[in-house]
Amino acid sequence: MSKLGNLGARLYRGEVGYDFVGKRKIWYAVSILITITAILGLAVRGLNMGIEFEGGAVFNTPKTSVSVAQAEESAEKASGHDAIVQKLGDDAMRIQIAGVDIDKSDRIKAALAKDLDVKAADINADLVGPSWGEQIANKAWQGLAIFMVLVVIYLAIAFEWRMALAALIALIHDITITVGVYALVGFEVTPGTVIGLLTILGYSLYDTVVVFDSLKEQSKDLTKQTRFTYSEVANRSINGTLVRSINTTVVALLPVAGLLFIGGGVLGAGMLNDISLSLFVGLAAGAYSSIFIATPLVADFKEREPQLKALKKRVLAKRASAAARGNVVEDGDFRGEDEPRGSVPDEDATPAVVGPRAQPASRSRGKGRPSGKRR
Amino acid sequence: MAAPKKGRRQSAPGKPGRALVFILIALVALTGGMFLSGHTTPRLGIDLAGGTSITLEARNEPGQKNAINPTNMNTAVDIINNRVNGLGVSEAEVQTQGDRNIIVNIPKGTNEKQARDQVGTTAQLYFRPVITQAPGEPTPSDTPSSGTDKEKDKDKSTDKDKATDKATDKPTDKDAANSPSSSASPQGRAVSEALKADPTPSGKAKDGEDGKKKDETPAPDPATAKLQEQFTKLDCTDKKARAAAGKGVKPSEPTIACGKSPDGKTWDKFILAPAEVNGKDVDEAKATINQQTGAWVVNMEFTKGGSKKFAATTGKLSQQQPPQNQFAIVLDGEVVSAPSVNTTLNSNAEISGSFTQDSAKDLANVLSYGALPLTFHEQSVTTVSPALGGEQLEAGLIAGAIGLALVVIYLVVYYRGLSLIAIASLLVSAALTYTIMTLLGPTIHFALNLPAVCGAIVAIGITADSFIVFFERVRDEVREGRTLRPAVERAWPRARRTILVSDFVSFLAAAVLFVVTVGKVQGFAFTLGLTTLLDVVVVFFFTKPLMTLMARKKFFASGHPWSGFDPKRLGIKPPIRRSRRAPGSSVGPVDPKEA
Numbered sequence: 001m002s003k004l005g006n007l008g009a010r011l012y013r014g015e016v017g018y019d020f021v022g023k024r025k026i027w028y029a030v031s032i033l034i035t036i037t038a039i040l041g042l043a044v045r046g047l048n049m050g051i052e053f054e055g056g057a058v059f060n061t062p063k064t065s066v067s068v069a070q071a072e073e074s075a076e077k078a079s080g081h082d083a084i085v086q087k088l089g090d091d092a093m094r095i096q097i098a099g100v101d102i103d104k105s106d107r108i109k110a111a112l113a114k115d116l117d118v119k120a121a122d123i124n125a126d127l128v129g130p131s132w133g134e135q136i137a138n139k140a141w142q143g144l145a146i147f148m149v150l151v152v153i154y155l156a157i158a159f160e161w162r163m164a165l166a167a168l169i170a171l172i173h174d175i176t177i178t179v180g181v182y183a184l185v186g187f188e189v190t191p192g193t194v195i196g197l198l199t200i201l202g203y204s205l206y207d208t209v210v211v212f213d214s215l216k217e218q219s220k221d222l223t224k225q226t227r228f229t230y231s232e233v234a235n236r237s238i239n240g241t242l243v244r245s246i247n248t249t250v251v252a253l254l255p256v257a258g259l260l261f262i263g264g265g266v267l268g269a270g271m272l273n274d275i276s277l278s279l280f281v282g283l284a285a286g287a288y289s290s291i292f293i294a295t296p297l298v299a300d301f302k303e304r305e306p307q308l309k310a311l312k313k314r315v316l317a318k319r320a321s322a323a324a325r326g327n328v329v330e331d332g333d334f335r336g337e338d339e340p341r342g343s344v345p346d347e348d349a350t351p352a353v354v355g356p357r358a359q360p361a362s363r364s365r366g367k368g369r370p371s372g373k374r375r
Numbered sequence: 376m377a378a379p380k381k382g383r384r385q386s387a388p389g390k391p392g393r394a395l396v397f398i399l400i401a402l403v404a405l406t407g408g409m410f411l412s413g414h415t416t417p418r419l420g421i422d423l424a425g426g427t428s429i430t431l432e433a434r435n436e437p438g439q440k441n442a443i444n445p446t447n448m449n450t451a452v453d454i455i456n457n458r459v460n461g462l463g464v465s466e467a468e469v470q471t472q473g474d475r476n477i478i479v480n481i482p483k484g485t486n487e488k489q490a491r492d493q494v495g496t497t498a499q500l501y502f503r504p505v506i507t508q509a510p511g512e513p514t515p516s517d518t519p520s521s522g523t524d525k526e527k528d529k530d531k532s533t534d535k536d537k538a539t540d541k542a543t544d545k546p547t548d549k550d551a552a553n554s555p556s557s558s559a560s561p562q563g564r565a566v567s568e569a570l571k572a573d574p575t576p577s578g579k580a581k582d583g584e585d586g587k588k589k590d591e592t593p594a595p596d597p598a599t600a601k602l603q604e605q606f607t608k609l610d611c612t613d614k615k616a617r618a619a620a621g622k623g624v625k626p627s628e629p630t631i632a633c634g635k636s637p638d639g640k641t642w643d644k645f646i647l648a649p650a651e652v653n654g655k656d657v658d659e660a661k662a663t664i665n666q667q668t669g670a671w672v673v674n675m676e677f678t679k680g681g682s683k684k685f686a687a688t689t690g691k692l693s694q695q696q697p698p699q700n701q702f703a704i705v706l707d708g709e710v711v712s713a714p715s716v717n718t719t720l721n722s723n724a725e726i727s728g729s730f731t732q733d734s735a736k737d738l739a740n741v742l743s744y745g746a747l748p749l750t751f752h753e754q755s756v757t758t759v760s761p762a763l764g765g766e767q768l769e770a771g772l773i774a775g776a777i778g779l780a781l782v783v784i785y786l787v788v789y790y791r792g793l794s795l796i797a798i799a800s801l802l803v804s805a806a807l808t809y810t811i812m813t814l815l816g817p818t819i820h821f822a823l824n825l826p827a828v829c830g831a832i833v834a835i836g837i838t839a840d841s842f843i844v845f846f847e848r849v850r851d852e853v854r855e856g857r858t859l860r861p862a863v864e865r866a867w868p869r870a871r872r873t874i875l876v877s878d879f880v881s882f883l884a885a886a887v888l889f890v891v892t893v894g895k896v897q898g899f900a901f902t903l904g905l906t907t908l909l910d911v912v913v914v915f916f917f918t919k920p921l922m923t924l925m926a927r928k929k930f931f932a933s934g935h936p937w938s939g940f941d942p943k944r945l946g947i948k949p950p951i952r953r954s955r956r957a958p959g960s961s962v963g964p965v966d967p968k969e970a
Contacts, residue, residue, distance in 0.1 A: 255778025
């Protein structure tokens with residue numbers, strides 16, 4: 001664990017780090033591949049919508065002694081779909097099954113009658129409409145659309161439009177992947193799934209914003225120096241927040257993993273599975289996309305700006321000449337210890353902010369601080 | 376948008392105690408409130424706790440042959456859904472069954488009677504001028520009494536025309552109203568309007584004609600005589616007779632009706648002229664407290680067309696003598712109130728009467744959401760068991776607990792002593808969430824369904840993120856070679872900004888979804904918004920002050936191996952004595968922050 005702490009420190013100082021931005025093409029490719037798979041899954045298999053959206057058949061049985069769980073099992077066996085079973089006041093049952101039409105209902109009736117030990121004639125079958133009706137669905141879409149517009153506006157103001165765009169792409173990427181997984185796994189989509197998707201929507205943006213926040217800070221006054229390109233700074237900010245990203249993801253995923261593998265695994269299919277699967281996939285995708293997709297995208301967009309293009313040229317030229325002069329080459333990923341890398345280069349005497357200068361903490365303080373040994 | 380730029384020491388490190396005391400008081404108050412209210416667990420949704428299921432059957436009324444069609448059924452589902460789930464957090468479910476039934480499932484702990492009343496009410500509201508009024512027993516002679524103008528004070532309801540369109544005329548009389556108003560009728564309710572008209576007047580047209588009585592010109596024709604006769608016989612004290620009165624009369628015909636007298640104990644009966652304004656003309660209705668009387672009233676706003684009609688009608692009526700200067704507000708065949716009118720009224724009207732807060736809200740709800748296109752009757756009411764069964768919730772909670780335990784272990788291993796702060800913060804968060812959700816059950820009928828439980832578990836992870844952002848910032852500062860106390864103070868403004876910006880995004884999602892959507896999505900948005908707000912509250916008023924306090928403790932400040940600030944583990948390199956450190960070394964992934 002102490003290694004981890006050290007790793008955090010070294011990441012922080014930029015001594016180690018993975019070149020996320022430099023290798024972005026690989027990750028874009030990975031994402032595109034997954035997204036295509038997801039879209040194919042959707043196109044080929046489609047989503048298996050639950051009874052709440054589609055409506056279905058309802059079977060009202062007379063009094064029976066069978067438990068809800070048993071009835072559910074036999075209904076699912078008979079129909080091949082998820083069933084919602086409720087016991088009514090007089091021990092009768094109400095069994096709702098999605099995707100059943102009238103022709104199939106007789107067969108299911110017979111199967112149910114056998115399992116529940118009642119007469120088939122006493123079970124009345126009827127069609128039920130969706131409880132998650134069109135009104136709810138339409139308003140949900142409307143709400144999503146409005147939210148997307150507002151969030152893009154907000155991010156464009158709080159950060160800049162390029163980041164807003166990148167965040168949006170990352171968001172769509174996360175949602176597509178999650179929905180695709182549903183299509184591939186074939187789980188029924190229930191209101192729980194939709195709620196899970198909405199949770200992801202918030203989380204994915206949230207996570208991206210945390211990384212962007214650090215990127216914004218680091219890339220201040222970037223054009224006033226000639227040491228690093230925007231991509232390198234972006235990469236550093238990812239690495240700098242990497243520990244936080246990992247920790248957060250672990251902390252958010254652990255309870256969901258608990259729900260999915262423990263809760264769902266013990267109980268088999270059910271509402272818990274629906275929700276936790278969408279959450280698990282979505283949270284993982286959200287954490288992945290904020291690091292591997294969103295930030296590199298911002299770097300891509302930014303490097304198209306003329307001034308940053310020029311900066312890149314300057315930086316590379318400077319490095320080339322330095323190399324020619326035989327100086328220590330500073331490449332983007334490695335720095336000597338006494339040449340720490342930061343976003344404030346020598347040339348830039350003061351950062352354009354009021355406030356404490358970036359100066360070492362006074363050394364007279366720090367009583368009780370152990371004289372740190374060098375590693 | 377981002378954090379307000381306040382001084383860096385805005386939360387004066389000297390007073391962390393205050394915030395902690397604040398949170399503690401809030402917690403104690405909430406917990407106390409929870410026990411006082413007698414609800415110690417959150418209300419659970421249908422899926423977890425079961426509830427009541429009401430089956431409604433659409434009735435074919437004569438004269439509306441094809442009214443029962445999928446379109447009308449779906450409209451009815453939406454309207455009923457809005458009525459039983461006005462705020463979107465009560466988790467009631469409404470769906471059609473077969474071609475003429477609607478099932479309404481209401482979670483346990485809802486006021487079942489109230490729900491049943493709301494569900495079945497057709498809410499056909501009409502506004503009819505009063506022709507005759509009498510006490511509700513069969514009248515021996517046919518002297519339509521002029522409605523016992525017992526102007527009790529409490530009935531002086533005035534129609535406050537909102538400032539928006541203040542009708543200019545001053546009320547000429549007794550009514551203490553500041554505004555054009557209808558003086559209280561014997562029914563003691565102020566004028567208002569009405570009803571969402573049913574497109575299809577319900578209908579067995581009995582004797583309909585446009586009979587007008589008394590000084591109204593048309594000669595009494597037989598129908599009027601017949602109406603008069605019915606009126607004479609009508610016994611409003613008899614429930615059956617009440618229900619039958621005026622049944623099936625078209626809005627365009629005169630009718631008889633019953634209504635409670637202002638004292639709420641006896642009944643009055645009325646002969647009413649054809650409806651002039653109906654529920655479709657109502658734009659929105661709200662339950663409010665009348666500033667003058669302090670009583671609950673329902674305030675209505677008319678649509679454009681409705682305002683015109685209403686003004687025309689009230690203008691006509693204000694010229695009449697009592698009781699014919701009254702307007703009866705007829706809801707589903709019963710007179711809710713019959714205020715008299717002394718001046719022309721415009722776009723607002725108020726219904727007053729012996730309302731309680733709940734009944735005023737119910738009526739407003741029903742008026743706002745409209746009349747059902749069909750007449751329903753309750754076919755059956757039965758309890759239903761939880762759709763998911765207790766094992767799902769139990770498994771969910773156990774799994775969640777295991778997940779949380781793993782989170783705690785992870786935090787302890789990684790953050791050592793610091794994790795105490797994180798865990799304490801998580802506990803405070805969880806306690807606040809639990810108590811608030813519990814208290815919201817009785818107050819706004821908030822119900823937790825399984826997705827919301829899962830959402831709350833995930834929200835805990837997102838809350839933890841705020842601590843992690845903060846801790847990492849502090850550690851970065853410590854790596855710079857700062858001692859702990861200044862490190863905490865320096866790290867806070869930066870962490871604060873990140874936390875606020877990212878939480879704002881979550882909150883934006885919650886707010887937009889809550890405002891725009893209905894049903895389950897709205898319930899979700901509410902939960903998300905609540906947990907996001909609590910996240911900010913906990914970080915600001917608990918985590919940060921606690922951190923400030925901890926930083927003063929030697930254990931942490933000295934970088935004890937178990938404190939989470941062990942310099943070795945953080946890989947701190949003490950600054951090497953050099954005249955000038957290379958710039959940048961003190962600028963980690965972040966620039967020094969503006970103060």
